[in-house]
Each structure stands twice: as C-alpha cells, then as structure tokens.
Amino acid sequence: MQLDAHHISASPAGLNAHALPTGTEFCSGAVNRTGINGLSQCGTLGLTTGTFHVSAVQPISYVIEEVEGLLDPDNKTLLRGVVPDSFPLGLSLNPAQPGERRLVVIDDNVYRIYGAQLRQYFSLNGVEATIVPLPTMEANKSFDLVYEVARRAEIFKLNRRKEPIIAIGGGVCLDVAGLVANLYRRNTPVIKVPTTLMAAIDASIGIKTAVNFDNRKNKLGTYCPPLGVFIDRTFLRTLDQRNISNGAAEMLKMACIKDAQLFYLLEQHAEQLRATSFQDKAASVAMRRSIQGMLEELEPNLWEHILCRLVDYGHTFSPEIEMAALQYGDELLHGEAVNIDMALTTQISYARGLISREEQARVMDIMQRFRLPMWHPVCNPDLLLKGLRDTTKARDGLQRVPLMCGIGEAVFVNDISPAEITSAAAALKSFALQTSHSSSENNNIVAAPAKIAMPV
Incomplete structure (x- = not known):
C-alpha cells in the first residue's frame, strides 16, 4: 500500500476533528508509520466525504501432482504440510516430523479397503493421525456431514497454521472436507486425495465446495482452493466398473467440446x-x-x-x-x-x-x-x-x-x-x-445398445 501525498492534506476541520495528540506514534511490528496513511483506492478522501473504498486481491496458488504409491511408508508426499508464514498458504516440500499430527477425513468405503494401510503409514512415520471415516454419498451430502467434520476438527484442536486437513475419497468427501476447511477458523488448509476417476479429473482440481440443500444440488458452498491435490491412479484399481464409467463421462465432456485428440483416444481405447x-x-x-x-x-x-x-x-x-x-x-x-x-x-x-x-x-x-x-x-x-x-x-x-x-x-x-x-x-x-437392456452393472438404468441406431 503506497502513501498518497496528494490526499494527506484534508480539510482542517475534517482532519482536526480526529487529530491524534502531538507525538503519538502507531507501531505494528517492525513497521512504524505515524498518522493516517490512506486507502489504496481513495487515499484519505473518506476523512472528508465519509465514503471509503477498499480494494484487495487474494492470490490463488495450489499444486496438483501425480503420485505413485502414496501410502507407501517411504513416500513422504502425504506428510507435507504448510510453508510457515506463507500467503497464500503454500504446500511445503518438507514432511511432517515425528510427533506432529494430522486430521484425516476419509470415505468409509475407502477406509474399509485402505484403513489399515493408512494407519500403518502414519504410525511408521511417527505422525499422530486422527482418522475420521464418514459415509460420504450423494444421499447424505448435507450440512450434517459438515457439522460432524467440524466437530471432529474442534475436538482435535486443529492448528490451522500448521496442520492441514487431509481428505481422502470421492467427490462428495472432498466437497464436504473442503467446505469445512473454508469455514473452520475461516480458512484451514486442506490436502485432497481423490480415489475415484470423477474426483481425480474433476471434483478435486477446482476450488468449489458445496453440499446439497432443500433437495437441490450443491446449493450451499464456497470457493476454497486446496493446499494441494495428490492423484494416485492405483486407487482406481479397487473402483467398481460403474464408478469408472461415471468418471469417464466427465472425460467425454471435455473431449466433446474442447479436445478432439482426447475424443479420438476415447474412441480407440474405450x-x-x-x-x-x-x-x-x-x-x-x-x-x-x-x-x-x-x-x-x-x-x-x-x-x-x-x-x-x-x-x-x-x-x-x-x-x-x-x-x-x-x-x-x-x-x-x-x-x-x-x-x-x-x-x-x-x-x-x-x-x-x-x-x-x-x-x-x-x-x-x-x-x-x-x-x-x-x-x-x-x-x-x-x-x-x-x-x-x-x-x-x-x-x-x-x-x-x-x-x-x-x-x-x-x-x-x-x-x-x-x-x-x-x-x-x-x-x-x-x-x-x-x-433397452437391464444389468446389475448399470443399476437397471436404460442405456444404449451395442449397435447404435440413432434417433431422427
């Protein structure tokens, strides 16, 4: 913020009405500025007019990384934390040290498959992990889940300056954890680990968070950039075929309206x-x-x-x-x-x-x-x-x-x-x-046949 010399000379009446006693100094850390220094948009004009304009910019910066073997105890990626005193919050290259803590929010289905491995990962690295498995699905994607995660964060006494929330799961889990991160202490860092194809290419990589409200999809939400996103394709090995296809739909979306090469790739390798x-x-x-x-x-x-x-x-x-x-x-x-x-x-x-x-x-x-x-x-x-x-x-x-x-x-x-x-x-x-044909794989939803006979 720069001093606007032109606007320092406000009218004597307006300035003197709130003048500081002679010799009064304002100190903030190592910065010592006496007097009133002005806003970036209008200098000190508000002292005269009573109208003040505020302008600020919040930078956005986060990292999306492909990682192989994320739960291998020798892989320290998931232990990375926050760069001290960074703004915006930056993802540190340094892993958590023994004795440090992490709060992990994980989809309960993912936990059933990877829970033991996840606990062993933190244990072998000496990190105290509180793991919160939750049933994160579209039917219960509501503020009730947000309250539950926030309550766990409060019990954990999360230090938002040092301890990022780690969210592991599909899009619903990442949305809920992201919304909690944005609301708890007004901005807590969150690391996202997508375990579905949909989450890996769509839900995890943007900054939107949301839950359903009043039977309406994603009506309550915020914008909350993650600290980092770690994509490990090996999680997809335990995904059922319906969820693989579910993610492929978002991939086809981008192919249809933006990327002809991706479209050709899907044609050749579906x-x-x-x-x-x-x-x-x-x-x-x-x-x-x-x-x-x-x-x-x-x-x-x-x-x-x-x-x-x-x-x-x-x-x-x-x-x-x-x-x-x-x-x-x-x-x-x-x-x-x-x-x-x-x-x-x-x-x-x-x-x-x-x-x-x-x-x-x-x-x-x-x-x-x-x-x-x-x-x-x-x-x-x-x-x-x-x-x-x-x-x-x-x-x-x-x-x-x-x-x-x-x-x-x-x-x-x-x-x-x-x-x-x-x-x-x-x-x-x-x-x-x-x-139409029915199958348990597509949940009896009417789908297209093997041979396409297009509607006119």
Missing part, C-alpha cells in the same frame, strides 16, 4: 480404459488431457464471473435429473446424469445441424462403450424445462448452453425452445426403450 480401470499408458494420457483441459477453463475463471463456461457442458439439465433420480429411488451417479444431459444436447445439436449424423453416432457410441445411461424415467419434458429455467436463472437470465458444433468444438446458445427439448427427449426415450 473398452481397454474401462477394463484396466485406467491403469495403462493411454489412461495416463487421457487423464492428463482431461485435467489440462479443465484447468485451462477454470484457472482464468475460478470465481465464475464469466458465465459462458465450456465446463458447463452436460450441466444444464443434469442437476435436476440427478436430484430427481435420487428422490425416485433409482439413484444416478453424477457422471451418469451428466451423460444423459450430453445425450440430450447432442440430439439438439444434431437437430439444429450443428453436428452431422455421423458425429452424433460417434458420441453416443462412446457413451455406450463406457456403459453410460442415456435416459432415466424421471426425464420428462416438464422436469427438463424446469432444469433449463433454473440454470438460466443461475446464469443471470441467459441460457448460455454450450452445444457441440463439431468434435472438440462448441458454441453457446440462448434460444433452446421447449419444443426442441420435448422433441429431443421424445427421440431419446423412444430410442432407449427400443434398445
């Missing part, structure tokens, strides 16, 4: 990626391209002040679909709801002539090969229109819907009509019902 749980070389390339593409969209728009967002592809109708399915009793995973949204908008793009019949078929072929649903019983036109209205309101009165206009390309539109939605929904429903 079955292999799914069968190997994203463990091979093609998976590494696909995940890195997904993360790169997502961050290119997020970094210049972390607070979403720009409302035309490519990453909103698949997120116009899906929030309403996902929550309705939850109430219906036939739950959709987030990526599954996103995929139904993409199938719908792909049909709209084709009907508008923005993509060819061949391009539409290629998109839906990848969806089918990843065993992703294209329809759900809750997808009636009234629900879809409500979703569009709610989204339009959230986007400040304009639809701003991204539609494909070629493989890896998109255009924003503001004029999707109820007739278009009704027509697209009817076409997809007819197609799905003609070719």
